[in-house]
């Protein structure tokens with residue numbers, strides 16, 4: 001007997017705001033439920049697009065709690081009764097946290113209709129940065145960009161954790177399509193195999209080389 005095929009996916013990538021953020025709508029075409037990933041900047045537009053497609057926003061997924069990824073959460077909660085999913089280490093960084101808040105750990109699965117998203121904790125850019133893996137798509141937040149990776153010189157950043165997180169992502173299926181948290185690359189999304197060939201941060205093999213590349217390398221005293 002053949003294995004059941006994965007459910008069809010509703011996926012929209014919207015560029016919003018002054019920092020080239022990407023917001024995602026991820027949902028189930030059958031039940032018409034949809035999750036908004038990193039709602040920010042243009043809540044009205046995000047809600048209108050979901051409504052025009054007949055989709056009902058039931059969940060909000062946060063890749064990390066930097067302002068440019070979450071500044072639409074409160075407004076969206078005024079319009080919907082969505083549950084808000086954030087990594088457990090960043091719960092307190094989410095202003096306006098409500099009874100709708102749900103804490104995530106790596107491996108947790110979020111169900112949106114028939115669609116299942118798996119949480120992958122990828123600290124480095126922030127302690128609670130996480131990616132969401134769904135039907136061959138990786139929503140990579142500010143961990144992995146097309147052609148680069150997230151900053152690791154901010155409060156809560158950790159370059160070594162970033163190196164390990166990128167190593168974790170490199171082990172995913174090569175056909176996985178990377179959907180980043182910002183439009184910083186030469187294309188809005190790309191297969192992981194492509195990024196493993198040409199993203200310098202994925203090409204580096206050792207933590208020492210990674211730290212040197214970032215400018216964090218320790219120089220000999222003499």
Ligand SMILES: [Fe+2]
Nearest residue numbers: 064066125142
């Ligand atoms: Fe960020």
